[in-house]
Amino acid sequence: MAQATFEEISASDFFYRNRDIAGFTNPSRAIFAAIRELVENSLDAAESQKIPPDIYVRLSFEGEASKDTQIYKLRVEDNGCGIHPRYIPSAFGQVLYGSKYKLKQMRGTFGLGGKMAVLYGQITTHQPAYITSSTGLPKIYSFKLMIDIQRNRPIILDRKVLINKEQWHGTIVEFTLEGDYLRARSKILEYFKQTAMVNPYANLTFVDPKGRLYKFTRATTDMPNPPQETEPHPYGVDVELLQRLIQVTPHKNMLDFLKHHFHRVGDVTAQKFLEFSGLNPSKNPKKLSHEEIVRLMHNLKKFKDFLPPDASCLSPLGEELLKAGISKELKPEYLVVHQRKPATYAGHPFIVELGIAYGGEVPSKGSFTIYRFANRIPLLYDEASDVSFRVISNMNWRRYKVSLDMPIAIVVHICSTKVPYKTVGKEFIADRPEVRREIANALREAARQLQHFLSKREHVDKERKRLGIFAKYLPKIAQFSAALAGKEKLPDIERLLKSVQKYGDEA
Amino acid sequence: MxxxxxxxxxxxxxxxxxxxxxxxxxxxxxxxxxxxxxxxxxxxxxxxxxxxxxxxxxxxxxxxxxxxxxxxxxxxxxxxxxxxxxxxxxxxxxxxxxxxxxxxxxxxxxxxxxxxxxxxxxxxxxxxxxxxxxxxxxxxxPEERSAVFGDLTIEYTVPGYEGKTLNLTTHPDGVLIGPALTSAEFVNTTADKIIAIEKGGLFTRFIEENVHKKFNALLVLTAGQAPRATRHFIRRLHTELNLPVYIFTDGDPWGMHIAMVIISGSANAAHLRELNTPDAKWSGVWATDIVNYKLPTDPLDEVDIKRLYELQKDPRYKEDPLWQREIKTFLKIRRKAEQEAFSRYGLTYIVDEYLPAKLEETK
The missing domain is CATH 1.10.10.10 (Winged helix-like DNA-binding domain superfamily/Winged helix DNA-binding domain)
Structure with missing residues (x-):
């Protein structure tokens, strides 16, 4: 009889075995995911200091790996805050290590992406990664490292210290990986274009393996306010989170516990809640039994008088920046953007921002072009499953005198401390009623303004056409009648033309 | 007027x-x-x-x-x-x-x-x-297809031909009723009547059989519904030369109406005058001729019948009881006959027998 063996595996090992989860499904997805994760880390690193990001990405061909895959060297440079030398090895050499465990709007959530990319590179090419970073202090630190997958630990192969004469701050990551750039190319370019759209204050440069340069230049240096960290909202907690909070809390009674660990819970609300749930305000939270914790969680969800979460933990783009981004990437003839007020689902605050671009370089292809973003990340896969797609498809566009064959692009940005992704792949957003309602309302508002624009334009067009007809035919009537009457001099038609103008010269 | x-x-x-x-x-x-x-x-x-x-x-x-x-x-x-x-x-x-x-x-x-x-x-x-x-x-x-043949001398007024004359028997196919002819002045004629014919085949037959001599007639080919220029030309022949006009068409509602438009004009030309010849006569082929001459026939189809009911109500068809009688006969026998149907009795029958009889009847 075979004996079952159990062994503990490290986080690195887990992801090594399940790399599909993080988006490294196949060679073309992998190369896309690697670029995307590192670019997003770079954007976060710059934004956290309100530095307009300058990001340079270079993918260079290193050799053939197999019939369909090649080995590439990926280099990503940014001008972000940089990483303190003490944390560099762990930040890139230890899975699930990172700065993203607090509650505020971030692009990534688990601190997984960058490391996953490095890990993927290592398992496909057995080459070390090179990390260079400085926080702007007089020294620049450069590491050559690999990951000990079984132990989830970085192995430092080399470490250099350079003098930082120019007070450079930022991070440079370089490593090799296997991939299929040819197949990933269109997605990667689309990713840069869309990233540029929602990060109009960023300069993005991409040099592809053929040496082609793609440059997305910033349209502004204004940046949205970085999000504030917040405590969890009572509606969003679960038993596990409650137990962790109880473990770490310095507070000795329930009243203080509630006031200090939950978002928008003050003295009055805390007392009302304790009354509602029948808990003694002076009870020591550490003395709560397991059943009491479960009951507490249920009561937290049931209590109606908690204030909704505020949006300070969110960092929406804002109408001006969204406008700037869409304008520069789509160059539409007309653009309307609309930002909704903060709303919540299950205790998580979120904001919907939406834009409709019409005409200009927006193609008309028989259906609208939809650009979806979550926390300033473009979502490029599974469009048809996304809540935005459904809301847009279900909308009665005829009411707004809009038809599907018009050159229209719709941009939907949802920012939240917890984006309601439907799957681990983070490619589309679940159909939550609260989210759906916000998108629908934003869409209606923008559609109303689009309708306004369209009908005004139609009016101006009609008027221009009308005047054109008079301007075309009256001179001919003058010419023909003069010829018939045997007159040399043409009758004066200027007066007649003036009298048919309704709107003066502008029309 | x-x-x-x-x-x-x-x-x-x-x-x-x-x-x-x-x-x-x-x-x-x-x-x-x-x-x-x-x-x-x-x-x-x-x-x-x-x-x-x-x-x-x-x-x-x-x-x-x-x-x-x-x-x-x-x-x-x-x-x-x-x-x-x-x-x-x-x-x-x-x-x-x-x-x-x-x-x-x-x-x-x-x-x-x-x-x-x-x-x-x-x-x-x-x-x-x-x-x-x-x-x-x-x-x-319009593009012309109608023609005239017979002893009439005309004088052109078109540039380059002013003063030149032409006798309309000169060409055996007849002379096209075009701008040059319609703008010509009439000089003289020996004819004492005009025979208008719907179809080219019969027009040629009449010329071959010397109908113009035998009956002292000017022959006009309308080629289906007569163009305005032709209608006006017939009117001029009638009024200026004082000649009676006899019209021969197919024996069906459409032929009947070709004759009617020459006689009473069309609603489309209600804004114009002098295109009609009110005294012209429809001489055949009548529905009653189909019966009397036992002509080979085809059945009237739905469109023909519908047309007959329309014509029955038309004011132009209420003037002379002949029209109402013929419409009723068509509706009764439900047959129609083409002008060529007379060939059943030999090629010259129509000229020798039918034509003189009908000219007499509609005089």
Missing amino acids: ETKRKYSVTEKKSEVISSLKDFGSKIYEQMEKGDFPSITMPSRSTQNIYYDMNLRQFILGDKSVRRSARNIRHVKPFTQLVWVARFSHELTTQRKTSTLRDVYYSAQAYEMTFKDQQESDNIITDLETVLGLSREDFNIF
Whole structure:
């Protein structure tokens, strides 16, 4: 009889075995995911200091790996805050290590992406990664490292210290990986274009393996306010989170516990809640039994008088920046953007921002072009499953005198401390009623303004056409009648033309 | 309206030129005054078409329409109308002619495109209505296919042929009733009647069989529904030469109506005069002839029957009891016969037997 063996595996090992989860499904997805994760880390690193990001990405061909895959060297440079030398090895050499465990709007959530990319590179090419970073202090630190997958630990192969004469701050990551750039190319370019759209204050440069340069230049240096960290909202907690909070809390009674660990819970609300749930305000939270914790969680969800979460933990783009981004990437003839007020689902605050671009370089292809973003990340896969797609498809566009064959692009940005992704792949957003309602309302508002624009334009067009007809035919009537009457001099038609103008010269 | 007036081609032409000029001057003056030019003309809508018992043709009623260049929907057709007037003026002063199709194409040289020939034809009809003249008066003709044969000498008035004469027996296929012929003066004739024939085959047969000599007749081929120029030409032969007109068509509702249009004109030409010949006679083939002469026949189809019911209600068909009788007979026998059907009795039967009998009957 075979004996079952159990062994503990490290986080690195887990992801090594399940790399599909993080988006490294196949060679073309992998190369896309690697670029995307590192670019997003770079954007976060710059934004956290309100530095307009300058990001340079270079993918260079290193050799053939197999019939369909090649080995590439990926280099990503940014001008972000940089990483303190003490944390560099762990930040890139230890899975699930990172700065993203607090509650505020971030692009990534688990601190997984960058490391996953490095890990993927290592398992496909057995080459070390090179990390260079400085926080702007007089020294620049450069590491050559690999990951000990079984132990989830970085192995430092080399470490250099350079003098930082120019007070450079930022991070440079370089490593090799296997991939299929040819197949990933269109997605990667689309990713840069869309990233540029929602990060109009960023300069993005991409040099592809053929040496082609793609440059997305910033349209502004204004940046949205970085999000504030917040405590969890009572509606969003679960038993596990409650137990962790109880473990770490310095507070000795329930009243203080509630006031200090939950978002928008003050003295009055805390007392009302304790009354509602029948808990003694002076009870020591550490003395709560397991059943009491479960009951507490249920009561937290049931209590109606908690204030909704505020949006300070969110960092929406804002109408001006969204406008700037869409304008520069789509160059539409007309653009309307609309930002909704903060709303919540299950205790998580979120904001919907939406834009409709019409005409200009927006193609008309028989259906609208939809650009979806979550926390300033473009979502490029599974469009048809996304809540935005459904809301847009279900909308009665005829009411707004809009038809599907018009050159229209719709941009939907949802920012939240917890984006309601439907799957681990983070490619589309679940159909939550609260989210759906916000998108629908934003869409209606923008559609109303689009309708306004369209009908005004139609009016101006009609008027221009009308005047054109008079301007075309009256001179001919003058010419023909003069010829018939045997007159040399043409009758004066200027007066007649003036009298048919309704709107003066502008029309 | 004088109907027995001696027709003078040259007199008519100068009248046409001056009315075109007046039309232009009226528009010119309105514009000079700073007004949008406009014109008023009788409405040609079906509600404004009446049958006049005295004139024995359709006429337009009192309703009129106003076309103004101030109106966005009118300005283009208005311009087209002024252009057609200007083009006609050029044609008539330079003594040139044009077909309807030519007009449609000529407009393009003036950046005055018409959507299709239908549109340019309509505008020409507008000008006819405004001036009370027919398009042939402004030297615009449809494509012609009708012809005339017989002892009539004409004198041309067209440029290059002025004063030249032609006897219409000269060519055995007949002479095309085109602009040169319709603008010619009649010099003399020995004929004492006119026979109008619907079909080319019979027209040729009649010439071969010397019908023009045997019956002392001028033969006119209408080639189906007679074109306006031909109708006007028949009227001139009738009024200027004082000759009676006999019409031979197929024995079906369509043939019957060809005769009727020569006699009483069409609703489409209600704005025009002198296209009809009220005294002309329909001599056959009647429905009663089908019965009396035992002609080979085809059954009437649904469209034929529908047409007969329409004609039954038409005011033109209420004048002479002959028409109602023939319609009823058609509806009773439900058969029709072509002119060629007489061949059943030999090639010359129609000339030797039928024709003299019918000429006598409809005298």
